[in-house]
Ligand SMILES: Cc1cc2nc3c(=O)[nH]c(=O)nc-3n(C[C@H](O)[C@H](O)[C@H](O)COP(=O)(O)O)c2cc1C
């Protein structure tokens with residue numbers, strides 16, 4: 005098993021970001037020079053495709069394939085855009101914050117190389133507003149990159165021009181959904197757009213646009229530098245590394261870059277240090293709030309894009325949320341649904357009306373006012389708000405932890421209703 | 430009425446964007462930086478951005494961190510999402526409300542603090558957590574909260 009950590013290995017232990025000199029000393033901007041100096045855009049696209057890199061934003065779409073849907077410049081001339089999604093508001097997820105704060109130049113280099121590969125001359129970084137430290141570090145790094153002419157006009161005399169802008173948002177989870185993000189950048193109400201057309205053909209201001217997650221872009225320089233075969237070799241079961249994080253009652257909450265496919269048990273026991281003293285493990289939501297619970301019996305699963313599906317869950321964002329024995333599962337799910345209900349953009353009826361209803365029902369059960377029929381009502385909603393019935397994935401995502409909680413913690417729900425109280429309070 | 434200073438900043442923000450509309454969130458933030466919140470300036474802003482007042486208000490009310498009501502000098506944004514909740518958010522919230530004498534969403538009588546429970550701040554490894562201004566506070570305890578409030582009280 006490899007211990008290479010291309011994305012985080014050169015980060016400083018004191019938490020300060022690498023400046024441009026330090027980044028270059030650690031090998032940074034080497035891939036950028038190689039790409040602009042000796043590779044054609046098509047060659048870069050093909051190495052990204054061959055690497056098998058899959059999007060790190062939660063859905064795992066193959067990046068090379070996504071890029072290939074963008075029409076070539078000669079068929080569709082005119083403006084085209086690239087967007088780095090750094091909105092990161094999925095509860096239990098903070099990997100992009102770690103990447104941006106620790107090494108902002110890595111993201112910028114990934115953006116420049118990708119923009120060159122797609123022949124884009126305007127890129128945006130869409131950052132959530134609470135990441136103020138990240139914003140300051142990105143602005144500083146962008147200044148350095150412009151000063152070195154790694155961005156801006158006629159980059160290093162190559163004839164390639166790229167403008168990179170930082171857009172700091174103003175809060176709302178839905179802005180991270182890629183088509184809502186497009187509306188947000190255009191200054192429209194950030195509700196999702198209908199797909200198709202996909203952003204690659206009709207995105208920002210109706211122009212061809214590629215949107216990728218921050219972690220996805222951070223992988224690009226390394227793939228271009230060291231090649232597709234090297235990248236594939238990094239992972240345990242699928243290509244590359246992954247930034248996994250863990251929070252909840254574990255000994256060492258944190259973030260770790262590990263081979264893709266690292267078993268869930270190793271993440272919990274080895275990296276997160278096991279459960280905190282006085283707490284035992286009950287279940288884990290493995291990939292941010294929109295994924296299904298997994299239990300002790302599932303812990304040997306490899307955390308990659310396919311294996312967790314066997315047990316009805318997903319890699320998602322790789323953000324583990326641990327449920328311990330002293331926390332009420334009904335209360336926890338109720339908290340999750342309140343988040344989704346508050347963050348619903350209100351565009352489509354099932355989500356706008358359904359989520360508050362589910363939230364109210366869960367709160368009633370938690371408060372000891374639940375009725376026996378409420379469990380059936382909740383189950384009905386996991387289907388009503390499930391895939392295919394809503395305009396975007398916010399509502400179906402919200403139903404994932406609820407549906408598995410209703411299966412795995414059935415007794416706890418029933419006990420709340422029977423005893424007319426929360427046994428944990 | 431927008432001040433000359435605000436207008437200058439707004440015009441420069443518009444020049445930096447593709448259109449007035451695309452600058453809208455930045456422009457709302459400019460006004461909020463000067464005043465703490467965004468009031469009837471919405472109308473003037475709309476004129477400068479070539480948008481209707483309703484469109485600007487639609488955006489201003491959509492975003493969580495554009496305030497359409499007066500807020501305190503210090504915004505206490507306390508994360509109420511899953512990891513912070515698991516790690517003691519409710520105890521921290523109760524402590525803050527007792528110390529400040531306000532309920533969540535309210536502002537203290539002296540206009541110093543507004544307490545706002547907010548969605549996941551991405552500080553899950555340091556839960557429970559909150560943000561005041563540019564400062565991030567993690568692994569909160571009631572003692573820590575007392576010390577933090579002490580520092581901000583002036
Ligand atoms: C409600 C919702 C919120 C989302 N938030 C984010 C986000 O904050 N960051 C992100 O990268 N992707 C987010 N996504 C996924 C994006 O729509 C998109 O799939 C992703 O940015 C694509 O990048 P990738 O292909 O590199 O994974 C969200 C999706 C939904 C439905």
Ligand code: SF4
Pocket residue numbers: 178195196347348349350351352353355356394395396397398399
């Ligand atoms: S599912 Fe919810 S968040 Fe998505 S478009 Fe519908 S109302 Fe908006």
